[in-house]
Amino acid sequence: MFSGSIPALVTPFRDGSLDEATFRRLIDWQIEEGSSALVACGTTGEASTLSNAEHHRVIEICVEQAAGRVPVIAGCGSNDTNNALLHMRFSKKAGAAAGLCVAPYYNRPGQAGLIAHFSYLAEKSDLPIVLYNVPGRTVTDIKPETVCELAKKFPERIVGIKDASGDLSRVTDHRMGIGKDFCQLSGDDELALPANAAGAVGCISVTANVAPALCAEFQQACADNDLVCARELNDRLYPLHYAMFSDASPAPVKYALSRVHEWLLPDVRLPLVACSDFAKAAVDEALQHAGLLGS
Known part of the structure; x- marks a missing residue:
């Protein structure tokens, strides 16, 4: 249903508010550079700091600006x-192709609770679900047997997973x-190459915010089974993958975008703050290595 390079889009802010014009420009650039789909209001989009009204507006803008491309x-x-469920019903009405549903965080449900949670969503909404497993953030881990049970129980609803567990055996x-x-779909840029070799078909990517063309070329090389090309592109991107997490995300990726495009501000919302000088230096070095900055 989805494949290739799929950026988990940042949410641009200006003076503390959603910068709609810049977000639309970012969406156009991403599509022009070869991104195969877009994620709005993911972790990198600072969804945890958005009100429900803002959350829905970001999704609405993304669908509208993508315009079916x-x-x-x-x-x-x-x-x-x-x-x-509220988000899913709104997203379906807005025209989204699927909902990215992270494992519930903080309240730490067990596997039975996860099955009940995702089953409820699948039963109450006809929007396809891409599970999102990121135990480093949620603490809760969607175990492989739980993923298999849900996918078999709801084959038309639970259609995929973004796996950021770091455990490649799960593919x-x-x-x-x-x-x-x-x-x-890999949820870790630095593991996308081995994940694709094991059977993944793409990556929901942080790095693709900054290097959409390179990430799209890398994913195409993987799809073409061109390991030599894929490895060369991966080597160009590899330092950037780690630089994106040299400070609390998405501060480094927003800083990186501000270095690549003057029309993008590095603003994040509290409790996040601008990335450190150390992180900025790591980002600058990685951008230079990838050939994304002038000499």
């Missing part, structure tokens, strides 16, 4: 099941336990 995956996750676990049609 690429599908939009709307961030719909919440640690409140009913609020996640094979999911593929063998569900089937090849279940859409597996």
Whole structure:
């Protein structure tokens, strides 16, 4: 259903408010550079600091500006099941292709709770769900057996996963336990190459915010089984993948975007602050290595 390079878009702010004009410009640039789909209101989009009204407006703008050129995956996750359903119903009405639903955070449900949570969403909304497993942020881990059970129970609703567990064996676990049609997307840029080799079909990417063309070329090389080209592109991008997390995300990626495009500000919302001088130096060096800054 989804494949290739899919940026988890930043949400541009100006003077503390959503910068709609800049967001539209960012969307156009991403599509022109070869991104195959867009994620709005994910972790990198600072969804945790958006009001529900802002959250829905970001999704609405993204769908409207994409205008059918690429599908939009709307961030719909919440640690409140009913609020996640609210996001899903809005996203369906707005025209999103799927909802990205993170494991509920803070309240730490067990596997039975995760099955109940995602089952409820699948039963109450007809918007396809891409599970999002990122235990480093949520503490809760969607185990492979839980993913398999949900995908088999709701094959038309639970269509894929963004896996940021860091455990590459799960790609094979999911593929063998569900089937090849279940859409597996890496949630870690630095692991996208081995994940694709194991059966993933793309990456929901932080780095693609800054280097959409390179990330799209890398994913195409993987799809073409051109390992030499994929490895060369991965080597160009690899330092940038780590620089994006040299300070609390998405401060480094917003700083990187401000270095690549003067029309993008590095502003983040509290409790995040601008990235450190150390992180800025790491980003600048990685951008230079990738060939994204002038000499």
